[in-house]
Amino acid sequence: MISVRNVSKVFNAGRPNAVTAVGGVSLDVRMEETTLFKGPSGSGKTTLLGLIGCMARPSAGRIFLNEREITSLPERFLTDIRRATFGFIFQQFNLIKGVSALENVMLPAYPTGEKFSRLRGRAMATLAMLGLEQRAEAKIEWLSGGEAQRVAIARALINNPAVVIADEPTAHLDTKLSLEFIGIMRELKSRGTTIIIASHDPIVCDSGLAGQVVELRDGRIVAGGAAP
Template structure:
């Protein structure tokens, strides 16, 4: 793979079932996401957007096609290589937060760094810096049960940023939030976009478009429209050095 695309899909399909029961969840999708771009993939429930996100993040494997992150084809990686890739280079944000109930906010955020091999001291420092960045430094010692939905999602975003990922993939990040909490998360995504973090967000919430450089609409597993929003940039070229080594 050559060029400036950080994330690339070519002819990606994901089918379930057989014969008359065949479901084309993702149907021959082509996609390029430059480094630094915030991309919103929108569409109704069941259109295939979450499946596509899971394919791009190595959580599922395609039935056919190729998926690349930087200079590495991830659909051909071993399970161990994929786990290492997700741990070090991809940040995930989910609709249901997926925080550990028995861990405090700071412990949830530092967990990803600890699993990636960082020292406890460095992981804690990074976690506190990120909680401060998302406006929750004063809630560092609180359990998820003591946080609002918006606060839990901001903790989840801080966790996703823990290992300075190449890309953050967010699956319906405002789906379980009220309007006020949604605005908090949207403001945070706007800050990440301004800072140059590559973001791919799948959603049915049109407000996400307000913080995106580009919006793709999906229908029945395929792209129906691809729009670049006025006044936004498409990112910068990603480096291809040894930082990406050792995934296989």
Template sequence: MSRKMISLENVTRVYNQGRPNEVRPVNEVSLDIGHGEILVLKGPSGSGKTSLLALVGCMIRPTSGRILVAERDVAKLPERFLTGVRRDTFGFVFQQLHLIPGISVLENVMLPLYPLEIGFTAAKRRALELTEQLGLTHRKGFKVEALSGGERQRVAIARALINAPQAILADEPTAHLDAGLSGELMQIFETLRGQGKTVVIATHDPLVHDSPLIDRVATMRDGRILDGDG
């Protein structure tokens, strides 16, 4: 693996601790993620992929264990610092995309930049670059509800890239795509890796976890990564 970017050391996440409905979606997971690699988290529904992705992206905190981002332990950082780490390090592509209807592709892509610290012109320039990179220039003025599934997915990726994150975290990114579009999406991830970005994908789609374009697969089962996969 290339130089380490994120390390999880013995990370556990518990919900409803001590109650009859206690769950451990992530149970004593240790995992190193390198700079510029495509890592796939695979496993059946409910095995803990989304929860692990949320821990990697500092969206939820571990109940125990350490999470190191660029060798800094983020698990115990106060929320205001954690928000900064999250914003500066990660771009998220959620399963449900969470695009905003009624506004244009370009406006959706620019959203994470608000409140604008870099000025409207610079923000728009960056959004235009990303829409071009993702083949959306001809759709930039369209409202997102007028787009196809594959186009919407690419808008979500452009939006995830607007903060120039080091890593893209994508949850079931091919869920609404056919085989051809899934292949195109994998090419986009490969291009991002070529730009030095880390890509972590949670999926149970064989088109993704069997793709020759990925570097590594970690298989989850009942909150754990199976031996030899981490």
């Protein structure tokens, strides 16, 4: 269970241009289920994903991962948790250009010091699962949008994360590819992976993929979320 308790995030705090991206949010994300954050642009979905995924620290409030508070942990421990627990799929894919699809997939595991041959085998297997084994050596800029998206998914899965976080994953995909993405998420869900998606795309919102839907507006929850 991921528990968010009264969490706020203020950017540029104390300055005239301070912005409260998330204000006093509390919710529970159940493991092995799919949670959808929906809401218009600027509603705080991405910021909330970043806070849950240990990419940023809240300005106030606390976050618990399996009842362990993670908000006050030093950066090194947060990174360990991020690497071991979460896999990220970004809106812009955020793949590194100039290197191959295979190397992009292996990148999150480099700091673990895993033997190269074993790591490569695992990355190839993940790419094969997503139908990309033939494109493993292709550089990122040579891939189509759908292929790049699947490489991003493979990268998110390389460390066998318990939780996959996807931020507007279909924003740059056409309908066919968006449906393909939802199919992959269903497959992951069936294997017991916890999925948290932020999206305002109707294809995702109406897909029935999410067991829990949390609606955000102006940094606050307006519907859903098991707040205590």
